[in-house]
Amino acid sequence: MVLLGETFPNFKAETSMGTVDFYQWLGNSWGILFSHPNDFTPVCTTELARVVQLMPEFKRLCVKVIAMSCNSVESHRKWIEDIKSFGDISEEGFPYPIIEDESRKLSTFFGMLDPMETDSNGLPLSARAVFVIDPSKKMRLSILYPATTGRNFDEIIRTIESLQLTEKHKVATPVDWKKGDDVMVQPTVSDEEAKKLYADDLKVIALPSGKSYLRIVPQPTN
Numbered sequence: 001m002v003l004l005g006e007t008f009p010n011f012k013a014e015t016s017m018g019t020v021d022f023y024q025w026l027g028n029s030w031g032i033l034f035s036h037p038n039d040f041t042p043v044c045t046t047e048l049a050r051v052v053q054l055m056p057e058f059k060r061l062c063v064k065v066i067a068m069s070c071n072s073v074e075s076h077r078k079w080i081e082d083i084k085s086f087g088d089i090s091e092e093g094f095p096y097p098i099i100e101d102e103s104r105k106l107s108t109f110f111g112m113l114d115p116m117e118t119d120s121n122g123l124p125l126s127a128r129a130v131f132v133i134d135p136s137k138k139m140r141l142s143i144l145y146p147a148t149t150g151r152n153f154d155e156i157i158r159t160i161e162s163l164q165l166t167e168k169h170k171v172a173t174p175v176d177w178k179k180g181d182d183v184m185v186q187p188t189v190s191d192e193e194a195k196k197l198y199a200d201d202l203k204v205i206a207l208p209s210g211k212s213y214l215r216i217v218p219q220p221t222n
Contacts, residue, residue, distance in 0.1 A: 001111035004142060008133045011106060013068075015097035016076040020066070023137065025097075030063040030160065031133045035112045035126040037147040039071040039079040047128075048098075049087030050153050055095050057157050061164065068099035070107060070126055076100065101126070117147040130156060132163065169220045170197065185215040 002008055010023040025031075034051075036044040051058075051065055058065055069076075076098040084094070099106065107113050107126040114127035128145035140163050145151055162173040170193075171183040185194045185202070191212060194202055198217045205214035 002131070002139045002142075004139055006139055008131065008137050008139045009109075010137075013106065014073050014100045015066070016073055016080065016094065017097040020097055020099070022066075025066070026064060026133065026135075026137070028135045030061065030135060030164070032058070032063060032065050032156070032160075033068065033129075033131045033133065034065075034151070035068045035107065035110075035129045037069065037114065037117050037126055037128070039069055039075045040082065043148070043150045044069070045079075045083055045086050047150055047153070048083045049089065052083070052087055052089050052095055054153055054157065061157070061160055063160060065096040066099060067096065068101055068106065068112075068126065070101050070104055072102055073100045112144075114147055132156075132160060134163070134167075165219070171217065171220065180219060182216050183219050185217060187213055191215075 008022075010021065012019060012021050014020075034047075036047060038044065048067060051067070055065070071079075080094050080098075083089070101107050104113065104126075110129065110131070112126040112129045117127070127147060128149070128151055130141070130143040130145075130151065131139060132141035134140050141159055143151075143156075158178060161179050162177065165183070166172055166186075169183075170186050170189045172186050173181075173183055177183065185198070189197070194215055194217075201217050203216040204212050205216065207214060
């Protein structure tokens, strides 16, 4: 398994869009690799359709999307028609590739298999994993959902916005933060530096401890 901050390994795989070399496909973009348990299943169909609908948001954030399951390329291509029908998607083609992993090689390597979910042959299926990889090929976010719980892709977009913001600026995003909300100065920034960076925009919350670690500023916009 790949831990946060570690380099996400390169791999080659067959997909619904042909052979993919992950590093070449990702290039200098951010990327999401997300797995699903099985083709032609209800929750997965809703998820992949939702991702198609959110492609303008992913493009805005310079994020490439790739999916994966323990099914064949032929199965993926047939299933895509159901996904497009459910999502009322009329565009030609499909905007992102779906990886074939019938051998479970990639699912096993990345720790995606869910032993409680099996196919008709009793083989384990992949869980609903979400991996966010940055342009330097580092793992920046990892979420694992059980097969019966659909993902919230609005939340995934929110976390990517937070990752990109906090990488560029010396801030952190508080609980339930959304784009445009106030943020917090990182603890590694001294009070002197915070005053230089944010001047009159800096608000320090008074606490019983007397410590000044809750330092609120407007979200940087540049």
